[in-house]
Amino acid sequence: MLNNHYTNNQYTSKTLMNKVIEIEHLYKSFGDRDILVDANIDVYQGENLVVLGRSGTGKSVLIKIIAGLLMADKGNVKVLNQSLINISKKELNALRLKIGFSFQNSALYDSMTVQENLEFPLVRNIKNMSRKEIDKAVHDVLESVGLLQAIHQMPSELSGGQKKRIGIARTLIMNPEIMLYDEPTAGLDPITCIEINELINEVKEKYHTSSIIITHDLTCAKEVGDRVAVLFDGSFKFQGTFEEVFKDKDPRIKSFYDYNFIEN
Numbered sequence: 001m002l003n004n005h006y007t008n009n010q011y012t013s014k015t016l017m018n019k020v021i022e023i024e025h026l027y028k029s030f031g032d033r034d035i036l037v038d039a040n041i042d043v044y045q046g047e048n049l050v051v052l053g054r055s056g057t058g059k060s061v062l063i064k065i066i067a068g069l070l071m072a073d074k075g076n077v078k079v080l081n082q083s084l085i086n087i088s089k090k091e092l093n094a095l096r097l098k099i100g101f102s103f104q105n106s107a108l109y110d111s112m113t114v115q116e117n118l119e120f121p122l123v124r125n126i127k128n129m130s131r132k133e134i135d136k137a138v139h140d141v142l143e144s145v146g147l148l149q150a151i152h153q154m155p156s157e158l159s160g161g162q163k164k165r166i167g168i169a170r171t172l173i174m175n176p177e178i179m180l181y182d183e184p185t186a187g188l189d190p191i192t193c194i195e196i197n198e199l200i201n202e203v204k205e206k207y208h209t210s211s212i213i214i215t216h217d218l219t220c221a222k223e224v225g226d227r228v229a230v231l232f233d234g235s236f237k238f239q240g241t242f243e244e245v246f247k248d249k250d251p252r253i254k255s256f257y258d259y260n261f262i263e264n
């Protein structure tokens with residue numbers, strides 16, 4: 001595991017310097033269903049932004065747009081100072097290398113060992129790496145996620161939490177500037193959730209990433225979120241620190257809280 005000493009929710013004005021993701025007046029519909037309707041949100045360098053919202057409100061759609069996997073209908077989306085509107089395929093491919101996407105299901109290749117899964121993005125995207133360099137990168141990233149011992153295992157031999165770690169490692173091996181986590185603690189037991197929350201904070205510290213974390217888990221939101229933004233009816237209605245947002249007496253916030261049993 002990483003060995004660092006930081007305080008969660010360390011959120012200072014120093015963080016609020018550079019915007020790494022800028023979303024202005026974003027619209028996205030599927031057929032006649034409006035999913036994102038004038039959504040506005042920024043992510044600042046070095047912060048963990050947690051996005052909360054009920055099922056089907058468009059949280060995954062939002063991060064897929066940021067990762068260039070879906071196109072916006074309207075609005076401005078800028079990632080690392082690059083506008084995604086009218087971006088060329090070549091520019092998008094280059095940008096995607098700087099974005100790590102941790103999928104809900106970890107998205108590992110079942111027929112490959114952990115080592116092969118981790119090598120895959122390197123071999124595919126970086127030419128001229130020597131065997132020694134690849135081995136070192138795999139070793140280092142596995143050490144970072146605390147799973148060096150799993151290097152020769154198949155995904156089917158891993159627990160849900162271990163798969164999640166390897167999925168995160170596979171994105172970290174590319175040294176991304178931005179991490180997008182889609183429900184990183186979904187389906188995990190409470191202890192493993194705590195470990196994944198710690199890992200998300202450790203990744204931020206060690207890899208200097210800026211991240212969006214989508215979750216329904218308010219403990220996760222509280223532990224990893226420098227800032228929290230809540231999506232309702234297609235746009236962000238509440239933003240602030242966890243404490244600021246959940247101090248709000250708005251019934252929409254209260255109903256969210258009532259379904260999560262955490263200490264205030």
Ligand SMILES: Nc1ncnc2c1ncn2[C@@H]1O[C@H](COP(=O)(O)OP(=O)(O)OP(=O)(O)O)[C@@H](O)[C@H]1O
Pocket residue numbers: 030035053054055056057058059060061062
């Ligand atoms: N490619 C697509 N084509 C058509 N509809 C889609 C597509 N992607 C998402 N949707 C719809 O958009 C809506 C928002 O989906 P999204 O996956 O973003 O929800 P979510 O907020 O992440 O929900 P959950 O918390 O349950 O994961 C859903 O109704 C979904 O069915």
